[in-house]
Amino acid sequence: MNFYKKTANALFFSSIDEISEEIWTSLDCEQNLYFHRNFLKSIEKNHPEIKFLYIVLIDKNKKPKAFASIQIINFYFENVQNELKFHLQKLRSFGQKIYLLPKKKPLQLLICGNTFVSGEHGLFIHQHQDKKKSINEMAQAILHFVDLDVSLKIDAFLFKDFINESLSITDELKKYNYHPFLVEPNMVLNLHENWRNFDDYLASMKTKFRVKAKKALQLSAAIKIEEVILRNIETQLPKMTALYQKVATKANFNLGDFNLATYQDLKENFGDQYILKTYWLQGEIVGFMSGLINENSLDAHFVGIDYNLNREHAIYQRMLYDYIEIAIKKNLKTINFGRTASEIKSSVGATPQDLTMYVRHKKSITNRILKLFLQRVQPTSFQQKFPFKN
The missing domain is CATH 3.40.630.30 (Gcn5-related N-acetyltransferase (GNAT))
Known part of the structure; x- marks a missing residue:
């Protein structure tokens, strides 16, 4: 999937190698190593089973203002354990009965974030930008890109993993029918x-x-x-x-x-x-x-x-x-x-x-059902220890 696409306010790349030095310099994001081109290239190079997408938002002067690292994977329900697996199996069973979810095929899942590492490693917004506006524009850019590329058969979208201090910004995703939920904490x-x-x-x-x-x-x-x-x-x-x-x-x-x-x-x-x-x-x-x-x-x-x-x-x-x-x-x-x-x-x-994820299914009916199931999902409880002296 070697593509390079462009819209009025976004650039789309299929490989780190396609992104110019000028863009990296303008973004000034590489002090955080999760947004360093060498880190992203290392993941990309060694995981051919994943489709990679990188989105650069540009301002009215065509200057980069935000960056998203996207990974498109096949998601298997079997890869989830414990209570979340129980709820997802019920969702899949119900979805199959009304022909909204495939019986055997995995879900094609588009992830804004790092598939392999917990944390806010999917979305970088330049410090001088309006973060709420940028979240909105990135959500729109992702949906627009999926519509542009007819070869993609995306079933669901996931933004991961946001700390509580970020939720006042990332809750903008709810406008695009994303549903927040928690899994295990960091x-x-x-x-x-x-x-x-x-x-x-x-x-x-x-x-x-x-x-x-x-x-x-x-x-x-x-x-x-x-x-x-x-x-x-x-x-x-x-x-x-x-x-x-x-x-x-x-x-x-x-x-x-x-x-x-x-x-x-x-x-x-x-x-x-x-x-x-x-x-x-x-x-x-x-x-x-x-x-x-x-x-x-x-x-x-x-x-x-x-x-x-x-x-x-x-x-x-x-x-x-x-x-x-x-x-x-x-x-x-x-x-x-x-x-x-x-x-x-x-x-x-x-x-x-706590790390909050946001998910939405492409089909509106399935997405509404998904919301009901996610409301029941809670992280696995554990006994918190307090090892330090007061």
Whole structure:
């Protein structure tokens, strides 16, 4: 799908390579690495099963003012677990009975955002622009583009993932019949200014949680941790991919499978800003962790775990503490741990941050039914831990 299209206030690109240096300079968005051309190109290059679209809104002087990263995927109902799966299965069953949803085909889903990473990584609006107006124009541009390109058979549209502070702007999407809903929260750890090293972090914990942390460190003492570098990444990717698949199958909400070959490009482009470590036991890889240092945050990306050894050697818990130690050493302010395993993440100090998605179905009748089902969807509850002293 090699296309380049243009309307009065928007430019459409099918590849990062089509976007000129002039546009990137005018947008001035690459300080946020999720809008860096090399990050987006790494995702695009390694996921041929996804159709990519990039939209640049332009002002009356033809200057870029906003940017959207769009990914078009085949969405399978089977990729959703727990309560959301229950509601979606009921929706699909009802939709099939009245011939509004296909029986076997996946939904063609257009996503404004990053399929593989939680957070506001789909829409960038220049700081001097009216954000509500830009959201409206982007929603219109997406619908207009789908009408322009007859080869696209889009069933549904999704904008993801917006923090509560953004909702006064993103609720503009309701004008275009998008429905807001919540899935699992992003778990966020705000680092204290007085944490100069990992021992300071441990000292700030209540006795019960400090003992738990030290036990995990003791259980994982036999594990050797290695930096993954470009020279050795190819030989490690097959085992890492197998471990990633074990974790991915447990996720409650999975839009697609991540190709770990992407790590090679991310390490090449971002060096030490992209964190990639493997965990070894008796000469075998038993886990890996990945993450991106973006501005003043460390964002945890995918991990892989040998679950047969996880309890005995506290592999995953050790990874969480390693993220924390890295962030403290780098003098960062926050860690975004992502959506999964909320309770154990809360035990190391993370707190939930709601992320709102907006979805609409192309067919108006189906969209009204979808709204009724989404009103019943709630994030999976978990017991929030409070590990720090008052």
